[in-house]
Amino acid sequence: MLRRIVVPLAAIAMLAGGATVAEAAPGQSDNLARTATATASYTSSWESVAAVNDGIDPATSNDTVNRRWGTWPNTGEQWVLLTWSAAQTLKAADVYFFDDNGGVRTPGSWRLQSWNGSSYVDVAGATGYPTAANQYNAVNFTAVSTTRLRLVLQSGAASVGVLELRAYATAIGQSSGNWNPPAGLVTPLNQVWQHVEQTYPNLYGFRNYGWDQVFANRGSINYCVRWDSSAPVSAALRDQIHASLARQFKKWMDVMAGHNGWPYQNVPLKVVGWAVRDRATLQWSDNSVDVYVNNIRENAPQCSEPCGRFFNVSGNYPNCPGGASHHYDMSLWLTAGMNGGAGGDWGQRVGSEYFVGAVNNDNIHILLHEIGHSFGLDDFYDWTPTGVGGFLMKAGSATSITEFDAWMLRDWWRHLKSRYGY
Structure with a gap:
């Protein structure tokens, strides 16, 4: 087990x-x-x-x-x-x-x-x-x-x-330089990576994984919230959502801290904007985040495209209204009435009611699963690697990051680290 x-x-x-x-x-x-x-x-x-x-x-x-x-x-x-x-x-x-x-x-x-x-x-x-x-x-x-x-x-x-x-006596982030997963996980990890390489032929050419975003920012990440709901959002709820997102993202980054030359002890997360249909939905007047109103894409509020890395993979944001410091790497897309979730290099999408209801939970497992996708981790709907049971990326079989999930993430770093000079 x-x-x-x-x-x-x-x-x-x-x-x-x-x-x-x-x-x-x-x-x-x-x-x-x-x-x-x-x-x-x-x-x-x-x-x-x-x-x-x-x-x-x-x-x-x-x-x-x-x-x-x-x-x-x-x-x-x-x-x-x-x-x-x-x-x-x-x-x-x-x-x-x-x-x-x-x-x-x-x-x-x-x-x-x-x-x-x-x-x-x-x-x-x-x-x-x-x-x-x-x-x-x-x-x-x-x-x-x-x-x-x-x-x-x-x-x-x-x-x-x-x-x-x-x-x-040793440099932080460089003391565990070897690939040393538990013996029982070597075979399933190799099976997973073989499956990834066979399924995604552009694996090594793609340049907008979560890894690329963290390195482009020299060890941090920016988000914008797409509030696809008519429910009001108080300043207190806004701050809870920001803190909860940061906690969930940190769980994945803590998996990497000190491992195999990973250079960042912490990866701070900042929410730089919110997108809504109606400004009155947001019940605050301070300017702590940028607010985008009625900019509709995919039939949902969208943060400014000139500020989004998904739309500017080069990492340059010459037309972002607030400048490069106001850019966002991923979106947290909170959709009223949605069950389940979705995730990719653009960010994560989950139900707004689900997220708000779980905002103080230690593990928001659907969001954690979708963040895993943003770093390249695959789904396991139709197969299970040899010798492992429930784990977060096998949807519905775990509600927190397991040892196998952690080593799958580290395996991605092992195969991509050379592109960042490590």
Whole structure:
């Protein structure tokens, strides 16, 4: 029997009170920060610098349950330092920022420094320093041997803080470089790929899979919602729909994190627009997303075609009203009265009532299935690979991403990764 999984994390354990040990990023097993001593430029009297490497995995940046390191009311340049008793070879780190949406916010910028015996110097070859809330922010860099790693933060809107800082001897996303599925899945995976190659002769020439879209955006994805319904949408429901879509998409991307050279620890999803027949259906007046009214295609509201990747596979959007930053890669097409779903390089289509009714569910299984199609995964209506039972892409036989689904997705990456230089 297959073990169903949502996110394959390495070395997970549970602490008293339900906190999760943050041993390492997915695919990593070498978090060296746990053996270091943490100190800081300043620590608020009610916070703790020991929080930064205590191994507790935050649920959000505004973690109100576990201890945190923060510098309120101090601003400007602040730092936290990891010190080891012996030199460590380091090639990567990731940091989860503390942000309470008040006096402590994500930093304006940050960088990593190593100790060379006489001074602190910026690490060489850093791949970038993202500052996102509610996730780990990863950076790979040129290997360095040092007894100290210093995280230097420049405050932005307020004071700064950190919930967890992890350091690694191997580059994030590159520690699992081999194709190593469970032995029992090798035969069915080979059968699936053979079937894919025989069924889709343009498999390797097609350039608008979800893979292509993520890489075109350098590790993110944009959506537009096609609201094919007369039911009203409040601002609160809009935000729930956005969050739910992002959660479902993340489940597939977490399958890839740390696997076989996959370069992205996180793939953020942003909804940039909504399409409706009647503007009054949308019960909000803010401009957080673009709104397209009565632009009808396939007898349904359509987001601006000049902004859609499906209509501009080159990835250029010279006629998009808001510019390239307002482009959308896929659509979430929510259709009143629809049963079942459909999915492809254009996005996913499911019933609007179904989606809204399941908006807070952990797994919206029809949508998950259709997202799988957007990344190339096939249907299994008329056959089942040898030795496997229920799995998400065999419609109706599973309601979450199974181990076999995960390895089918990874197999696509194995066969397409060379087109992206990996």
